[in-house]
Amino acid sequence: MSADPQAACELPPNVGQDRPPILELRNVSKRFPGVLANDDVSASVAPGEVLALLGENGAGKSTLMNVAYGLLSASAGEIVVDGNSVQIRAPRDAIRLGIGMVHQHFMLVEPLTVTENIVLGMEPTNSWGLIDRAVARKRVVEISAKYGLKVDPDSRVMDLSVGMQQRVEILKALYRDARILILDEPTAVLTPQEVHELFQIVRELVSQGLAVVIITHKLDEVMAFADRILVMRAGRVVGETTPEECSEQSLARMMVGRDVVLKIDKGPAKIGEVVLDVSDLVVLDDRKLPALKGVSFAVHGGEVLGIAGVSGNGQRELVEAITGLRRPSGGTVSLKGRDITHDDARRTIAAGVSHVPEDRHRRGLVLEFDLVENVALGDQRREPFSKHGILNRSALDTEARARIKDYDVRTPNEHVAASNLSGGNQQKLVLARELGRNPELLVASQPTRGLDVGAIEFVHRRIIAERDSGKAVLLVSMELEEVMSLSDRILVMYEGRVVAEFEGGQVTEEELGLFMTGGGRTPTEPSRASEEDTGA
Amino acid sequence: MFSEVVTPELFASAVRLATPIALAAIGGAVCERSGVVNIAMEGLMLISAFAGVAAALLFGNAWIGVFVAVLASVLFSAIHAWASINLRADQVISGTAINILALGVTGFLMETIFGHPGTTDTVKTIKPLMDLPAGGGGVLGTIWQWVDVVFLSYTPLVYVGMFSAVFLTWAMYRTRWGLRLRALGEHPRAADTVGINVLRGRWVAVLISGFMAGLAGANLTLEQVGSFTENMTNGRGFIALAANIFGRWTPGGAYMASLLFGFADALQLKLQLFSDVIKIPPQFFLMLPYILTVIVLAGVVGRAVAPASVGKPYKEKG
Numbered sequence: 126m127s128a129d130p131q132a133a134c135e136l137p138p139n140v141g142q143d144r145p146p147i148l149e150l151r152n153v154s155k156r157f158p159g160v161l162a163n164d165d166v167s168a169s170v171a172p173g174e175v176l177a178l179l180g181e182n183g184a185g186k187s188t189l190m191n192v193a194y195g196l197l198s199a200s201a202g203e204i205v206v207d208g209n210s211v212q213i214r215a216p217r218d219a220i221r222l223g224i225g226m227v228h229q230h231f232m233l234v235e236p237l238t239v240t241e242n243i244v245l246g247m248e249p250t251n252s253w254g255l256i257d258r259a260v261a262r263k264r265v266v267e268i269s270a271k272y273g274l275k276v277d278p279d280s281r282v283m284d285l286s287v288g289m290q291q292r293v294e295i296l297k298a299l300y301r302d303a304r305i306l307i308l309d310e311p312t313a314v315l316t317p318q319e320v321h322e323l324f325q326i327v328r329e330l331v332s333q334g335l336a337v338v339i340i341t342h343k344l345d346e347v348m349a350f351a352d353r354i355l356v357m358r359a360g361r362v363v364g365e366t367t368p369e370e371c372s373e374q375s376l377a378r379m380m381v382g383r384d385v386v387l388k389i390d391k392g393p394a395k396i397g398e399v400v401l402d403v404s405d406l407v408v409l410d411d412r413k414l415p416a417l418k419g420v421s422f423a424v425h426g427g428e429v430l431g432i433a434g435v436s437g438n439g440q441r442e443l444v445e446a447i448t449g450l451r452r453p454s455g456g457t458v459s460l461k462g463r464d465i466t467h468d469d470a471r472r473t474i475a476a477g478v479s480h481v482p483e484d485r486h487r488r489g490l491v492l493e494f495d496l497v498e499n500v501a502l503g504d505q506r507r508e509p510f511s512k513h514g515i516l517n518r519s520a521l522d523t524e525a526r527a528r529i530k531d532y533d534v535r536t537p538n539e540h541v542a543a544s545n546l547s548g549g550n551q552q553k554l555v556l557a558r559e560l561g562r563n564p565e566l567l568v569a570s571q572p573t574r575g576l577d578v579g580a581i582e583f584v585h586r587r588i589i590a591e592r593d594s595g596k597a598v599l600l601v602s603m604e605l606e607e608v609m610s611l612s613d614r615i616l617v618m619y620e621g622r623v624v625a626e627f628e629g630g631q632v633t634e635e636e637l638g639l640f641m642t643g644g645g646r647t648p649t650e651p652s653r654a655s656e657e658d659t660g661a
Numbered sequence: 662m663f664s665e666v667v668t669p670e671l672f673a674s675a676v677r678l679a680t681p682i683a684l685a686a687i688g689g690a691v692c693e694r695s696g697v698v699n700i701a702m703e704g705l706m707l708i709s710a711f712a713g714v715a716a717a718l719l720f721g722n723a724w725i726g727v728f729v730a731v732l733a734s735v736l737f738s739a740i741h742a743w744a745s746i747n748l749r750a751d752q753v754i755s756g757t758a759i760n761i762l763a764l765g766v767t768g769f770l771m772e773t774i775f776g777h778p779g780t781t782d783t784v785k786t787i788k789p790l791m792d793l794p795a796g797g798g799g800v801l802g803t804i805w806q807w808v809d810v811v812f813l814s815y816t817p818l819v820y821v822g823m824f825s826a827v828f829l830t831w832a833m834y835r836t837r838w839g840l841r842l843r844a845l846g847e848h849p850r851a852a853d854t855v856g857i858n859v860l861r862g863r864w865v866a867v868l869i870s871g872f873m874a875g876l877a878g879a880n881l882t883l884e885q886v887g888s889f890t891e892n893m894t895n896g897r898g899f900i901a902l903a904a905n906i907f908g909r910w911t912p913g914g915a916y917m918a919s920l921l922f923g924f925a926d927a928l929q930l931k932l933q934l935f936s937d938v939i940k941i942p943p944q945f946f947l948m949l950p951y952i953l954t955v956i957v958l959a960g961v962v963g964r965a966v967a968p969a970s971v972g973k974p975y976k977e978k979g
């Protein structure tokens with residue numbers, strides 16, 4: 126169970142275990158009001174080694190590493206660096222000991238430049254005590270060359286892609302001479318190509334003697350890149366293994382504590398009539414710039430149409446335009462032949478469109494409302510839920526209880542605030558409301574974002590169940606694996622346009638990734654491609 | 662009428678009227694860049710305006726008055742810092758409380774010290790820094806008159822305002838302190854994770870803002886009016902807040918925006934004299950600076966982007 130160095134020495138020698146650990150956490154416990162986030166956890170990592178910290182959301186992975194970085198103080202336990210017991214009261218102590226951390230939510234000051242972000246807190250100064258910008262820039266260039274982390278030192282961070290921002294974070298740690306690098310969910314926000322590049326960088330770092338801890342809940346990544354795997358569940362370490370000794374299936378079982386269906390089992394699609402027809406849709410974003418530049422497609426009953434794309438290529442505006450949350454400036458949207466282009470959300474719902482929004486907390490639920498009220502949202506005007514504008518509480522309670530049971534929402538009772546539920550149960554509650562009203566079309570945007578394997582399995586099964594009952598599903602997701610496993614057809618969006626269309630199961634993650642980042646030939650626009658050919 | 666309105670005195674009066682707003686707004690820019698909203702500037706100016714006059718009368722020296730004014734304002738800004746940084750109170754509520762407190766305290770002390778409400782006795786105001794001879798006739802004389810009046814005719818704190826606008830802008834963008842200050846207001850946790858002391862940084866910024874508001878109050882009573890009248894700041898602290906936003910949270914920008922407000926004020930004073938000629942009631946002109954404030958705050962003048970974490974209390978660790 127524990128990761129004491131003796132036990133570690135018995136592991137295969139090729140995983141860096143021949144060296145003593147550089148960082149050890151011994152019997153760490155951390156209690157938050159009402160939660161024991163870490164319960165007697167021990168872990169260690171050695172130079173030249175990649176340790177994966179695997180666990181569902183809420184397992185306590187971030188908490189453990191925040192303790193190591195001094196952002197949280199442990200309720201009990203000991204931290205040992207280079208064999209010496211140390212006190213880490215604040216991040217500056219951790220930095221001094223050579224610990225660097227890239228947080229799940231980046232710790233970057235967006236309006237500042239790359240160089241300014243990297244040197245912040247440890248600025249080189251000249252004899253006047255002023256920041257020596259030339260020296261700062263030179264050091265940044267040196268370090269990025271040394272580890273192969275290309276980034277423009279003078280760009281403002283807000284102008285960089287997420288992948289680039291992550292590099293800045295890694296450079297920040299390296300600038301502070303980190304010997305231990307902790308990456309908290311580093312791949313959650315990256316495209317497949319960026320993930321690939323990140324793991325190359327990590328390889329480079331460990332080959333130069335760094336110890337790397339990667340926090341994740343993605344099984345395939347762990348299998349591909351970890352030297353050693355520590356699995357956490359509900360605040361405890363429940364197992365330690367290596368990729369050679371385990372399978373994705375056995376890891377999933379360790380993580381969740383029961384068997385999990387990882388691959389969706391879906392039968393062939395029984396394609397029905399066109400349910401949603403989007404034609405030449407043009408939509409402006411919040412800055413009044415065109416986010417959708419003429420998008421056309423149709424979703425049939427009995428099929429899942431997946432939209433793949435890097436975040437910010439018009440997916441949000443598309444979803445909002447269909448669900449009545451944003452007014453299109455051109456084109457049409459129709460549902461079963463009825464024009465709903467200019468309908469607001471209320472009329473769109475009445476027409477038969479349900480929406481699982483990407484932001485559960487801000488749009489999916491009213492967190493302060495209890496479960497009953499959240500289930501009623503959107504249907505509050507309908508009988509029997511209300512009559513003449515007065516809510517029928519007992520009808521609502523009955524309905525809510527039935528749906529909570531139906532959708533397996535784990536809650537003490539239906540009158541707690543939605544904010545008290547875990548992420549997975551919140552999403553089940555959203556599904557209970559949106560699917561419970563029996564829509565013609567389900568628009569699901571990032572339906573499993575931030576959920577763990579158990580909850581993801583549930584959401585996926587429900588989406589497939591909708592499809593199998595003949596409903597149309599439009600799925601927007603940044604998770605390629607999700608798009609690929611659920612969709613019968615896949616559209617790739619790039620810069621406000623549909624740039625590619627594939628049959629489900631006939632495309633690889635790499636191909637999708639290429640189109641998502643503006644590469645690739647566009648099979649949907651053969652005429653233009655041939656024009657270019659002849660023009661050349 | 663044009664030549665009667667547009668005189669060097671109009672511009673000089675704009676600068677003079679802008680100065681208390683600018684001094685406070687410059688401090689406000691520093692404060693908000695650190696992530697703390699300071700709507701207490703109105704109250705801080707009022708306290709210091711009163712403390713300055715009281716001390717100047719007591720010691721018979723206007724410079725001691727300036728010192729005491731600044732001291733009082735810094736002390737009261739410490740209340741704001743303590744409440745909003747350490748106790749993590751709502752910064753708008755803390756600021757409002759100080760504004761109300763300032764009104765009450767000055768009113769109360771007025772009665773206790775001077776025995777009557779209204780206006781205090783008068784002190785001798787601080788003289789202009791330079792007293793240069795008037796120019797002769799001719800074109801050169803006219804040019805000299807403009808230069809003298811528009812640039813060289815002011816009391817010391819007016820120059821302090823100009824100087825601090827330049828100096829603090831430079832410091833904000835060129836020094837380590839400035840870099841860290843900007844990080845605090847944008848993403849305090851990022852600053853914390855690289856070992857910067859967030860609470861201390863914000864304290865310093867709030868105290869600087871208190872210092873500047875103190876100079877603003879001192880300028881108002883000890884350089885301009887010579888006496889204190891209840892609630893004499895008359896919304897200048899709030900206009901300073903608007904100037905800070907209009908100036909995009911930079912000391913230099915805040916100064917320029919204050920000049921605009923000062924100019925509106927100077928113009929309205931001048932135009933009031935002509936209200937008979939142009940048949941517009943003087944009350945209309947009185948509204949000018951405030952209308953300008955409303956327009957600025959309503960965001961007509963471009964969409965200003967505030968520091969991302971301004972107004973949000975920061976909790977160090979769990």
Ligand SMILES: Nc1ncnc2c1ncn2[C@@H]1O[C@H](COP(=O)(O)OP(=O)(O)O)[C@@H](O)[C@H]1O
Nearest residue numbers: 157160162181182183184185186187188189979
């Ligand atoms: N600052 C906090 N205050 C209270 N509870 C917290 C805090 N941070 C985390 N928790 C709780 O501790 C548990 C572990 O959280 P976390 O370490 O973030 O999990 P993971 O990173 O594995 O997803 C969760 O139940 C979470 O709700």
Ligand SMILES: [Mg+2]
Nearest residue numbers: 186187188229
């Ligand atoms: Mg986490």
